[in-house]
Amino acid sequence: MFAKLSKEKFLNLVENIKEYVDLFTLEEGLEQFKKCRLKAVQINGDSVQAQVRDYQYYTATIDVNDFLESYCTCGAKDFCSHLAAVFFYLYSSHRWPDTFLAEAKEHRKQQAAKKTVELLDKTTVKKPLPKDSVEAWHHYFELVYGQMINLHEHSRYKFLDGLQYYLVFSGIYEKFQEKMFSHSSGWPVTLREIFRLHSVLFLMDRLEKINRTHQWFSLTASQPAYCERCEQELLNHIPKITIEQKEVLRPFLQKILETVQEHYFQPSQTLFDWRFIHGVLWGTILYHPALVERETAFLKRKLLTPSPDRYKAGLGLVFFKVLENEDAAARSILQELDNLRVRDLFEYLSSFRRVGDWQRLLEWLRWLLPRAEHTDRHEFEILCEYWNDAAGESGVQEEALRVLKTWLPRSRRFYADLLLQLKLYRDWVELNILYASDSADISPADSRLLENKDPAALLPLYHQWAARLIESKNRKSYQEAVKLLKKLRSLYKKLKLGREWDEFINYLAAPGRILRLGRAANKGTSLPVWRNGFKILSLCLAPAFLLRFLYRNHTA
Template sequence: MRGIPEHLEEPLQLASQELKGMLHADAEDDVKLVHKGLMLYRQGLVGSLSVQGETISAVVQDVTPANVLLNLDFFSMSECSCPADGFCRHQMAVFLQLLSRAHSVSEWVEEWRRPLKEMQDAKGWGLQKARDLLKTAGMMKPSYDKWIETFEISFEELFYSKGIIKPYIIPEIYSIYIRRLRAGAPAEREWRLLYELIGSIYTFRKLADLSQRLEYEEAVIHRYYGHVFQSIMDDVFERMRTLSAQSFPFAFDEFIERMKVDSIEILKGDVPLEYERIHLYRILWTTFFTKKNWRQDERERLQESNDSHSFSLSAAAIHIDFLLRQDEDALRALSEKDPSLTTYMLYWIETLNSQKDWKRAGLYLEVFISKLHDYLQQQPDYYTCRDFTRLAIKVISPFCTETGSMDLFERALEETLPYSYNEYEYLLFENQEYEKWGDLQAYIGFDMGILQNDRIKTLEKADPIILLPLYHHGIQSDIDMKNRDHYKAAVRKMKKLRTLYKKLKRMDDWSLYLDEILLKTKRLRAFQEECKRGKLIDA
């Protein structure tokens, strides 16, 4: 019978798209899986198909019959009785059987294969012109304008002449483009390095602008061709390092002057790729444009910029101030501007750490730590905050260790709570600051049930009073869960708490506490029963 229930139409479409992303037409195992699933479906071996909500059940008559439960909402939760791990040919066959009731299976397969076909087609774009360029390589007289014009023509032809291009094709087109670019490089080594450096910087900017024009989201860029930007930056750094190891010929002066002026163009673009734009600009001015007067001129250029509210230009201006050791101006801007600049401070602090310039590092760390809380408040999820906190602690540690400024280190841990809990808890316990340690547990809402026995024993000897509120909190948390297993856990904690009160010779306090708990839970019959079984109260 053709057609599917109306409520399944949207889940089926979403599942169809998810499956296209999960299975790759250029991966041999995935190709085999789709082919085998297609064969099972076309041979009519999928039967007993039924629908329950968004779950599809069916039997696939393979060599051994396979029972399949297909979850359209979460493919990872689909099941099959066969021994294969993960998504298997039987689940594929059931999906295709369901799809066939509402859509064309052949069209789905063709769409799934299309990215591979487009990537293969892309490999042939412009190859003839690349050969032509190889014939004329090195014949062009060094000229900044001519080089840029050549890059421009090649980029426009490859990236714009085919209409809207898919993100997964961009790496293929880039590989053709970069071969063409290098084919036209001058023969002399120094000029070739300069040519390729200028070409890489130009390409980065054009590819970032293209991404913005196509309105690709950050996640899409990083998934499909983020590695291209990283490769370009690696190339830029390597060529700068090689060129900077020697004195520049006088003939380079005009080229370097144009590069300096054009470097600001890297920053002219919104998100996505804001971080990458700023990072490339910073490594250029840190590694290649090293003369003081160059940096002073750049500072004036940035101050005269019409777009004074641009986040990227603000970060660039602070970087130039940092390089010129204009720390007062840089730190004032960091204090006053968007907390988002906090992540860029990691680079400057790491630079000062590597130079062992502890005096300057201390100034930047003070501002950095004061911004941590607000910066973390802006982040989208726990894992982003935790990853950034780890980086921050790693960057702060060298200064605090070398200068003995552990008070600054502790302040950083406080500002990054709860993401710094593990590091802060360890620090306080190792320093025997047990009262602070107890306050931290109360703040976090720590469960006594997972506290290591050696820590409990240490606290019982050193400062047992610290454990009392932790036990109280743990017991109440277990009771609030209102099930038999947690009631048993609460009783176990209460027995340990009673022992602790006895050791402190505060049994009157224990009696008051027990009476209060029993009064509050008088309607919780199961909990009262567990208290009797644990001999906390008379049967």
């Protein structure tokens, strides 16, 4: 097949595809080639044609003389993956296709780096100084960012999907930040960090605006991790500055405020957690009396206006009230909001727990009690965790027990944990008996704890488990029942109840009773058994190894 094309034309085709076809198209084409989706390959002069199966069969034709004239019936305007599959079919006669893909990736990487340097060097961009205005800083950001974006737009690289856009933008992000960090490396520390904070915020703003239009980035599974990384980068460059320094730097802070405010009130879903960013920045670098006064006035106007912004404005005001230790005023604002989401308050509850402010945490937990029934599973479990923590640290064990008990059965796991924490072992056993807990529901550590602290309390629970295992009527459950009966035997001995154990086993293992048990096994009937106050419920279809255990453990 390769012999029908001149070597010179083939090598020109290889170089053109290496230079201009985007890597994602090549990867898809290679995958189609490897899956043998080509048929009816024909070489007619300087064109190569083949049928490529995708959602249907498409006819892909490569023009070897001018690969830009290649076309496919799939309708793609650019060199598509079906054409790439045909190319790899040709290339496989020359070398292994994976080799070409590796070379193309390395070539593209080198070219991108070279062109970036050339573009930036050729363009006369006035680099900002520490003493320059915030407008000068952002003008510089715009120019450098524009050059990097143009570099990709002038290549034949197209933003076809979220993954492609993620890789392109992440590459721009790295180069952009590298340039900004390098430029500001010799600046005074405070201005250097504010400059870098602005540069990160600038890129986050750009990514949000582009994604708002095209929804490219949100399509990729890498988006959450990448966005968290950007947010962390932002936090890493928040300097600690005094009120006096903030006064001097107010224009720089005002620009940060405007950017965050714009995205905080976005009605559509955002890539970044702007409410979190809003809180962190206002709690640190933005906290200046004049800025706070202006922001709260703005939020109050929003709160009075019936609009989708009202809820976010209310949460914004709550943030400032909590920051100023005015929790009662914060709760009054929340009382006026419709459809309050409990999860929107977790940042405050978490903060109180982290610093050990248990009284404030308790006041909020009590206020949230009527709203607990409207929470989803995640929210409810977090509330239960907070109550458990508060009980252990602030001496309100009885109150926490009452709260978790009223929330049963949803709170069962947390109520059980608190019972163990308070050493109410008998109550813990009663809870598990009441809700017919399975042995798999209880951690071995909890079982061992009770076996050491109050083994007698476990007897009725273990009898319930054994009975349920036997009633399951399958070999595996019978094997588990024997293991449990052995554990029961050790507990009886530990409690020095050997006589009671012998009586119990003698009762089960009496010859007549065993005979009836065997008959019941054959008939599939049930034999209720009561002994020593414990209901064994029934022994059905017991296999030989269970009967042998009963024989070996009786003394009669």
